[in-house]
Amino acid sequence: METRMIGVLGGMGPLATIDLMQKIIIMLTRAATDQEHIPVVAYSDPTIPDRRAALFDPSQQSPLPKMIAGLKGLERSGAEYIVIACNTAHHWIPILTDATKLPILHIADAVCAALSIRARPGTKVGILATNATLFSGFYDTRLRQHGFIPVRLTHEEISTLEQSAIALVKRGEIEAARPFVRDAVNALHSKGIEVVILACTELPLAIPRDVSRSMTYIDATECLAQSAINWYRDRRSLLSSQTNVADASRGRR
Known part of the structure; x- marks a missing residue:
């Protein structure tokens, strides 16, 4: 064959x-x-x-x-x-x-397929992604089509995530990136978000081991x-x- x-x-x-x-x-x-x-x-x-x-x-x-x-x-x-x-x-x-x-x-279809198993329709879902990915809008569109409510960080919080954590991972400085990812996760947690999509392929590499365990993390990769x-x-x-x-x-x- x-x-x-x-x-x-x-x-x-x-x-x-x-x-x-x-x-x-x-x-x-x-x-x-x-x-x-x-x-x-x-x-x-x-x-x-x-x-x-x-x-x-x-x-x-x-x-x-x-x-x-x-x-x-x-x-x-x-x-x-x-x-x-x-x-x-x-x-x-x-x-x-x-x-x-x-x-x-x-990738957003793959994420929504996983979300449909792990979360109920109507769930607020935080998106950790670059400004470019969020600007494109394909996550928001597909999440809404599946009955989920997309929630973003503020523009300033996204910029910090992008210019620090993601940039550090691209340079291979993964440990240095972890505190910035932790801050982003905590910011979503403070908004009452319990499900978070790691919607940048660099982010799963730098997710801290001590972030809130009360949240569900969806690794897009x-x-x-x-x-x-x-x-x-x-x-x-x-x-x-x-x-x-x-x-x-x-x-x-």
Whole structure:
């Protein structure tokens, strides 16, 4: 049977790409041998232009050409399904979807699927994300479609999170980022929020171990990894069933 692979479009940033890969390979896949792991191909290009800059300033270089080049590279490498290891990049999903023959899983859809299991409709859900991701609005839209109430930090609190915690993680200074993530979580907790989406792929790397345990944390990267695994298993099961039917049909001839 031909190998079916999940394609990861990454490099935005590299540590977030590694985190997604680790969650697919280590945290969420129960495998006893090499052969039981899920085939994954990653395209990690850290030279993709800054998504935030392009979103807020049309005169800045667009990330689209290099993201599309990454999709084409994944197509050539045998990927059958795409996940993108960057929340803000999902702003361009409509264009990226038109640029590839492969289906792309939207990270906010993966998050809402997990939320529907872990929280009731009507729940207020805090979103920890960059200004660019929040500006795009795709989390707010999908949360409301599923009956949840999105809640954000103030613009100043978001800017502090972005310019401190997220910037530190991108530089590899994860321990230094933790206090700023703690402050952001505490700010949401003070608003009465009990469910928080870590909606920047850098944030799960820096979530402090001593933050409030009364809150439910939804790791968007983990949700994306789990949805990718579910797709792979469903696809493999379908192909196996089709093969068995074909074999049985040939046996009756």
